[in-house]
Amino acid sequence: MSRNSYGGDGAREESHGPGVVTRANFRAIMAIVSSTTAAPSAPHVNVNRPNAVSVGTIVWLSSELMFFAGLFAMYFTHRSVSAEIWPESYSMLNIPWALTITLVLVASSVTAQMGVFAAERFQPRRTGKLLDVRRWGMEEWFVLTFIMGAFFVAGQAFEYAELVSHGLTVASSPYGSVFYIMTGFHALHVLGGLIAFLFILGRSFAAKRFGHYEATGAVVVSYYWHFVDVVWVAMFFIIYFLEMF
Numbered sequence: 001m002s003r004n005s006y007g008g009d010g011a012r013e014e015s016h017g018p019g020v021v022t023r024a025n026f027r028a029i030m031a032i033v034s035s036t037t038a039a040p041s042a043p044h045v046n047v048n049r050p051n052a053v054s055v056g057t058i059v060w061l062s063s064e065l066m067f068f069a070g071l072f073a074m075y076f077t078h079r080s081v082s083a084e085i086w087p088e089s090y091s092m093l094n095i096p097w098a099l100t101i102t103l104v105l106v107a108s109s110v111t112a113q114m115g116v117f118a119a120e121r122f123q124p125r126r127t128g129k130l131l132d133v134r135r136w137g138m139e140e141w142f143v144l145t146f147i148m149g150a151f152f153v154a155g156q157a158f159e160y161a162e163l164v165s166h167g168l169t170v171a172s173s174p175y176g177s178v179f180y181i182m183t184g185f186h187a188l189h190v191l192g193g194l195i196a197f198l199f200i201l202g203r204s205f206a207a208k209r210f211g212h213y214e215a216t217g218a219v220v221v222s223y224y225w226h227f228v229d230v231v232w233v234a235m236f237f238i239i240y241f242l243e244m245f
Helices: 023-036 052-081 083-090 095-120 138-165 174-206 212-244
Strands: none
Touching: 052 083, 052 174, 052 212, 083 174, 083 212, 095 138, 095 212, 138 174, 138 212, 174 212
16 A cells, blocks of 8 residues: 555554554554543653532532631621720730641641642652652652641641630630631541541552543542642631731
8 A cells, every 4th residue: 555545644544444453543542542641750741630520519618618708708797897806815816826837737738739749640659768758659749638637727726725725715705706617618628638648548559550530539638638738728828827917
């Protein structure tokens, strides 16, 4: 057959019936296989982010955003009605400690994203020494993120105990009610994120081969974690920082 029958650099490919794979079809099949069964040694293959699971997570987080927007509205409403008790109650807050746990939570967002980058390279665990963070995989970064998130929750529990010892409780004043409701619901969301990290880590340990399915789960959990981090930064600004002025 001539060169034009099989296709040169710019020539067409003829149809050879349903049982024959053309060069273009072969390339397409190999592209699909490589994108779904890539081994950890193929760092150039990335997870396709805009999938149904990721989009569904973003839609769900949008509804969660409306929930927290309602909490912010409640805060400002009570503040406008009971403005006289706000300064006294605000003075009980331990701002340096709140800033410390806030910085830890923000840093955990960075470590979570580093874990996502490793997951997108299909690298579930480290390839070097433990102290060489440049060779860390998703599991090491997510374990560190979990520890930092747990520290944040423990820090909030410590702050609650301190405030209760000073007489600020849920029933003591409108400020106490709003403060504990807002920060408490956020703490529950952080706990949910910690459970999600444990789930992802457990699935990674159990998987015989780390692939697209496991990597997508890591990406979705990171969306949620970044969300709770951003919400807390907004809460810290309103509850702790804005009241200083």
